[in-house]
Amino acid sequence: MAFVNPKKKEVQVKIVYYGPGRGGKTTNLEYIYQKFNNRIKTEMVTIKTHGDRTLFFDFLPFDIGKVNGYDVKIQLYTVPGQVKYNATRRLVLRGVDGIVFVADAMAVRREKNILSLKNLQENLANYKKSVFKVPIVLQYNKVDLAEQGIPLLPLETLNKDLNSRLKTASFPASALTGTNVVATMKKIISMTMASIINELK
């Protein structure tokens, strides 16, 4: 839950990148970190295993300037996607304000995407939150792989599997090349801010 500090005129907002392991959540944050390195004054925090897999979370604070006179500090987090890390995944979701669900567009990952979205729903329920109420954006990642002839899920399939009930914004993207990474982030920030802006007065 966002914290509004009337004394410092500051709002802290928590956005979590969720999705199956190896889908590209960490790569999204790495791209944002590089792209905006002039605006991000601190190091990106990552807690990972020797094999470079996210063990707990990645964390990137991102200042977007003023909204209604308040300094808005966006805190971007990723969760560890591997199934066995559910306990830590759930911890990262605590107090979440907005979610980017990073799906892996590779055809072989279809089942993993669906299971991960279901897992998100269960973990949110743990905090009495609903995937239908929290601001959420879908990202269909790795579309660059089409060029290499790797079979991808058609957008209709991804929408049918993941977005038929959510009916939210979705972006085909490539975290590796940066396609739609910033667009995804901007969308979730604006949706999340819209949900709290009335409380800034």
Added chain:
Amino acid sequence: MSYTLGQEQLDGIEEILQRDLIDVGVRCVFLIDMAGNIIANRDNGKIKHDVYSLAALAAGNFGAVSAMAKIIGEGEFSLLFHKGKKENIHFNKIITEFLLITIFSNDISLGFLRLKVNETVEKIKQILESVQAS
């Protein structure tokens, strides 16, 4: 959804952190919530830590230890202490949603620190509870 504390409460909390902890030699103290938001922070002016990253890691760390407590059948560990060669970190839970984190060097004994932290926690608890009740 968001939540807030009034200017008066925040002033009160900062004053307590300053007087009861910083003025007695603690280097840096911050009050955070379990989502990793910083509610208030104070330091002795000599150090500049990346407080937002510290808050995110502290909330994660405390959350992980609390989950471990549940697994072994302990309700919770209400405080944690990490000892370094020169710097130490102490975590203390306040009500269910907040954490007080102090960073202090070896010039201060752990016993004294705990005493001061306990006093601080009691005072801050009253402020936070009055807000929750209202």
